[in-house]
Amino acid sequence: MPLAAWTEHKKDGVEGRIEVINRAVERPENAHFIKANITTDGGAYGLSNEGFRGMGITANEDYNFSVMARQTAGSPVKMVIELHGDNGNVIAKTEITPTGNEWTRYAAKFTATATAKKAQLYVWLSGKGVIDIDMVSLFPQHTWKNRPGGLRADLVQKLADMKPGFLRFPGGCIVEGRELNNRYQWKKSIGDIDKRETIINRWNTEFKHRLTPDYYQSFGLGFMEYFLTAEDIGASPLPILNCGMACEFNTGELVPLNSLDPYVQDALDLIEFANGDSNTKWGKLRADLGHPAPFNLKMIGVGNEQWGEQYIDRWKVFTKAIKSKYPAIKIVSALGPDPGGEKFDLLNKTFRSLGADILDEHYYAVPKWFRDNATRYDNYDRKGPKIFAGEYAAQSISTGNPDNKNTWECALAEAAFMTGLERNADVVNMASYAPLFASVDGWQWTPDLIWFDNLRSYATPDYYVQQLYSLNKGNDVVPLQLNKQPVTGQNGTFATAVIDSQTKELIIKFVNTTPKPLNSDFLINGQKIKKQEGVLTTLQSDDIQQVNSLDNPAALSPVQQQLPILGNNISLLIKPYSFTILRIKMAN
Template sequence: MGDFFEDINLGADGGIYAELVKNRSFEFDTPLMGWQLLQKGEESGSLLVHNRGELNGAKSRFIRVTSKTSTGNFGFSNEGFRGMGIKKGQQYNFFVLASQLSGNVSLVIELTNGKGDKLGSTIVTPGGKPWKKYNASFTATATEPKAILNISIKGPGVVDLDMISLFPQDTWKNRPNGMRADLVQLLADMKPGFLRFPGGCIVEGRTLEERFQWKKTIGPIEDRGFLINRWNTEFKHRLTTDYYQSFGLGFYEYFQLAEDIGAEPLPILNCGMACQFNTAEVVPLESLDPYVQDALDLIEFANGSADSKWGKKRVEMGHPAPFNLKMLGVGNENWGAQYIDRLKIFTQAIKAKYPAIQLVNSSGTDPNGERFDYLNGELRKMNADIIDEHYYRAPQWFLDNAQRYDNYDRQGPKIFAGEYAAQSVAIASPDNKNNWQCALSEAAFMTGLERNADVVAMASYAPLFAHAEGWQWTPDLIWVDNLKAYGTPNYQVQKLFSTNKGTNVVPILRNNASVTGQAGYYASAVLDKNKKELILKVVNASDKMQDADFVIDGLSKVGAKGTITVLRSDKLDQVNSFENPTAISPVVKDINVKGKSVKVGLQPYSVNLIKLKFS
């Protein structure tokens, strides 16, 4: 089990990426989106957006601030991402790139609440015409979920400003330009086997011009690219016109995050095809070389020595050791002959230079149908390493398909259940809920994934994060606002499986058959030879209390005590929430073992993890 990250639902900017300022470098299509002029009385100053075009490469815009007064009654403010979440007693670090053109201007930096009450302040005084980074820090005096950043100008003069930024000191590992510590901790608590990034559909882009290009996301943050997020206007029911990608969270940070949480990195790259639901643009085969080179260069960036071009860039960013990349995805949810044509070129080039890299290949958008059948057949002819299957379906589908992989070819490609989530209403419906019925059905399906671990190499729920006020897609694994976050019932199921993987799958049978729906039961079992534990995962999807009698064969001795961890609710529509984040959460109890027999009562609508010691 692993994590699938995509910058959807304000997952990066406004989510795990801890930057509090929206549109910090004025690169949005509307350059002052997120900013507001503050002025008391008669006109005392002005803001003017300048565009340097290609002179500055990635970041072309800055603002010229002209102040005509020394009163400080003129300035501008930033609203943040649905406000700024500020916590009492925490330090906040402000920085800005500035060039003082004339006069002696000081910047008064203040955080306020909606009533104008001050939460903390500091002063920055730029000096000299050359562009320079200026830093200042202050401590917040109150907690506020919807704070505003105000910048007041004191003194007459003209100053140019760019990259206006505010971060909490309390990022993950206190890193500058870092991530929200609480969100990373939720990921680390899952002990994921891998981290897939950066998506998802943003890899493809609505057009090829808007595709994700990893080389634009590394190096100093002021030199990185900038891009509209393809989820910006994707759904009319959830227009999010202020959704852009600053790339402060770039490929270096993704690799670093994977390393931090003990996960294998799994980057996904564009294969020369834009989203087929949008424009379906493709790069002609004869023009595909730059896309292929990006893949080769990424492997060098991740694994290359300091003597290599791209390995040197990784070292310069602060990571001398390789990231030990073993897997790479080519394309996301692409389909048709045009995908296979491009995939073959990628595969030949990558395998020729890096034969040990395992390639993840798309089987399209659905778990069956014409697209799937064609791709599944072609990928197997190619002896593909890993086939990425996706399924967003109703809860009943997950119950009905718990045996999906029982008869897959054991000698064929491995399977990556790369994106899945039960949909309580319909695919992409804004009314979908992360309720217990969905989580319960996913748990039943996951017993089939675990039982077939010789075929299913990886699996990940999707999407990962959703901001309570900035989401486009439901359901989602973890919900966040500006101050808090909680794991859904689906998260609790994922965590239960991911933290109890074991080392060896062993059979668990009922009437000499795998347990997949008989009397509402679904089950899988593993041994953890390192911890000397037998771990049973048993789902009771029925509405009845059921007594289960487990008889253990093949172990010489089982301990007299064990534990059972239960996730359950009598209400299939039960959800977790900001008000009640642990409505569905694990409860652990001791159980007795008599010889090699365990008798337990399995409550209705429950996921049960039974853990027994053996010797």
């Protein structure tokens, strides 16, 4: 959309005009640039950019501005760059004087004098002449790992603090696109920023309650950045690729099977990009982009929420090609958008018969569903495919309702459900809440794990449930029983236990979904417990509608305390509506 977020300005009697030049034949991946004509001396002609619902600017932070520009011969046009704060005052300023008639990148740094939540960037042009402008960019100096043009540090830090085992990217339905020409193509998301082809976002007009027709993807965040982020936070990368099908909730557009080769080749090339040495075409590109070492890719997703025979047909083509060249790569296979029903049953039965590696199950449902399904995997085939709980989140009202909230009731139900995931860890290899991030000023779906505005961010109760499971996982599941049965909802309680052999600790997780405190006695058999202090972590609120917010980000957050351990008999008072974790040192 030409001039999206841009506004024209004139001051002190200057005259001028702008033209949006379409150079699609010459540069299809970056089809537009601005030609500015300043027709009078004196004053200034300019453009302002509002950013994405404004720009978050922090006082005393350095900001890096850059632009691609070229002057028409004889034009003395100078650029003055300003940041305007929330009240319109200038809070940062610098100058650039482009020279020459070839495209050149110009850069400058300035320091903000004030904090602004919704600042705007102004580019003023003075001097009679003509100048071409493209790739206007502004980034804080302080990004994640201070990478130029890098990711927002506080958001990535929240991911790192979870210590996730994997990072699934670039997302779900965004992989498919509403139509195939708007699908995510990883090769167009790497390399020079001005060569990354912009496309409209899959979610721009999906929901009538949040229409955002100007929602585009610039791919400033692309597959190289995703791989680097996964590496930074110690997570295995899990890229998801289009399988020749657009979103079946929209057009369901298909690539004919005899035309599928380019899609399959994209998958093979991605594996080479991630793991190939510098003697390979795509491994060399990775090295040229600054990462000579491989990313150690172990798994790849074929499709997102596809279903039906047409998906099975395309899955077979992908699987044959990938396994023939890279037999060690595990393939994640979709089981559709629902956790049951005809679509699910067809894929589940078929992929199991075909020896699939990992099956991707999705479930968005009310809290009761999660509590009721804590035993979902108890009877799954132990010799069949592994399970990836790829997308799930309890919905406080109904699936996809814009009024859903990240309530404590939802998070507590997820904690109960996850006892079943942990108890069946021999079947369920991976799990991830979805979606991950949402802007309070620009979202299409709720609930989401982490919320942010232009300056701040906060973790939801759901986030803390996920984090506590991640920080307290073991390598062996041990039985935790009540009356010789697993604790899977009796009297509203759910529990599981694991051993961390590295720290030599027994870790008990206990979820009380009732409004009453519970006196609970744990008798530990088969292992002597050290008589010392254990660590008790509690996530709790008496209000099941409790939420966190930007103004009160820790309204509900974990509380840790020491607990004297006197032997193998342990008595605990479990608080109402609570998720409790007890770590106990073992003698051996």
